[in-house]
Amino acid sequence: MDAFLKRGLKLRHLQLLVSLQETGQLSHSAEALGIAQPAASRLLVEIEAIVGHSVHARVGRGLALTDVGASLARRAARVLIELRDAEREISGITTGTRGHIRIGSVTGPAMDRVLPVLRHARLALPDVTAEVYVAPSDLLCEQLLNGRLDFVIGRLPAGQSADLFSIRMLETEPVSLLVRRGHHLAGLPQITPEDLLQFDWVMPGQDAILGRAVKARLAELGLPMPPQRLSTSSFLLTLAMMQQSNAVAPIARAVAETFANGPDAPYVTLPIDLGIEVEPFGLITRAGSSLPRVVARMIDMVLGKTIPAEPTA
Template identity: 65%
Template sequence: MTEDFLRRGLKLAHLRIVAGLAETGQIGLAADRLGITQPAASRLLAEVERISGHAIHARTGRGVALTPEGQALARRAARVLMEIADAGRELSELAKGAGGHVRLGSVTGPAMDRVLPALRAARLSLPQVTVEVVVATSDILGDQLLAGRIDFAIARLPDRAAAGLFEIAMLASEPVSLMVRRGHRLMTAMPLVPADLMAFDWVMPGPDAILRRTVLARLRALGLPDPPGRVSTSSFLLTLALLQQTNAIAPLARAVAERFTADPGSPYGVLPLDLGIEVEPFGLIRRAGASLTPAAERILALILQPPEG
């Protein structure tokens, strides 16, 4: 079928307009991204429909919607365009020798436990490689991975991931600790029991976050109620600020908590109570069928080394 499309005249411009339409939902915006006029974009879409033999879009009240055939072609078009872009990066890296630019994503725990040590090592062993790191939730990283904005992610499969879009190699589960400000009275409570925790606000991400769901499920398994919490946030910086200035409790990945409490002068501490909270395993996620550039492979090899300690 691919050879048939090529014989019929399918070109990169056709793939670019279909992929652009999938992202924008409007012919005008897709045309702007390609630097062409809207009539030229409409002609390209008409050519795609002639070449494919299917209607790939339909006008709606808010713009343009892709048909199921159009959505299928858009997914393939986006993958082809990303592979071409990656090929250009790879050739450029090969020409430079040991240089290159890597874009990776990670959820917070592995960012501290695995990515940070790898970046320190890369400064010495790969001085010509530059790295861009996105720290976000697995759903956001999945979207960025599919859009070609990052090369790989250390995360969990997004909840809404369609089968076949990603490849994942599991790495490790993520134990959770309870972090508070250093002078919190629970730090010296003897003995400290789980029920004591319910007297304080808990700072957690929103209802859809896997950390929140895992924490609440574990508390219920222990016969505890949902903890009080007047603030929900996915911002790590805001969480740290709330901990420092209030008596709140924050469940955080143990790797993160240990990084921020190891220094004796740290304003934070970990409660001496393990509730057995463990978030489901994270792994190395790539786009299905995609290959990494040489620079990305080198950075990934450093990340996959056993964590420190």
């Protein structure tokens, strides 16, 4: 790297490489950097002169990075992420009470870990703003590596090198069975597994971790697979399907309790526990990253180390 710097490698070169990897278009990258396309072309020529190898190749109307270019772009992205984190850290370095935090979470922990912490933080840390992205773990971890999230509450993605992440394991996710209020099963004094299997179940696709957990547990209990006319990863579609039919949906317990809480809630948690649990989740950060103090403080709160007292009126 010292050799590259001595030859004139600059931050603008790194920004261009990262943008080219994302867009595959020199014109789009030039626009993103706020420069003209000829200026972007000159930067590309300079990069290749500094590195001593071709970093791009024309592909149709766009371009693709060579192996050399992709390698440099990956490391350039990490440099830019660290610089952004440094800027944020410096802005709140004295107290860790100011800044913007980007959190990714799978659905259950978003309800029973992230939301309670944000409710407290809204009052105790009024100068901290937050974004919360709820999605499957593989998408969240990809965003984490790209620097678009500060930390993730989820599971390490299959096929991704674990060395890229640091994870602190938390707990398993118990699963409840949810139906609409007024469902036949909701009025029974006692429910058997056989009763459940008389109705359609709405589950995510076969590769989803919840679907695998449900099927594995039913197999352990010696039960057949339930009728399943609909598979969907959309939580809103699952709720709509339950509301408009007699479908049963296995839902993370923290989420189920939110939507079935109170006598007027539109959904009901069935009084039967099949012992379904989704494998443990954890709090995930980029390996070796130095987090801004405000992010580290929020992580401590999510882990339950420091929950600020809610101010009284």
